[in-house]
Amino acid sequence: MVSFPAEAAVKMGRAADKPRLAAYVERIHARPAWQLALAKGGPYAYA
Numbered sequence: 001m002v003s004f005p006a007e008a009a010v011k012m013g014r015a016a017d018k019p020r021l022a023a024y025v026e027r028i029h030a031r032p033a034w035q036l037a038l039a040k041g042g043p044y045a046y047a
Contacts, residue, residue, distance in 0.1 A: 003025070006021055006024055006025050007025050007028075010022050010025045
C-alpha cells in the first residue's frame with residue numbers, strides 16, 4: 001500500500017529532488033515478488 005503513493009510521486013516527477021524515494025521504487029520493481037505479480041496480472045498502469 002505504501003508503494004502506490006511513492007510510485008505516483010516518481011511518475012509525476014515529484015521525486016526529482018528525492019533520490020531515496022526514487023531508489024525505493026526501483027527496489028520495489030526489482031523484487032522477484034513484483035516481477036511475479038506482473039507476470040500473473042499483466043502490466044501495471046496505475047501510477
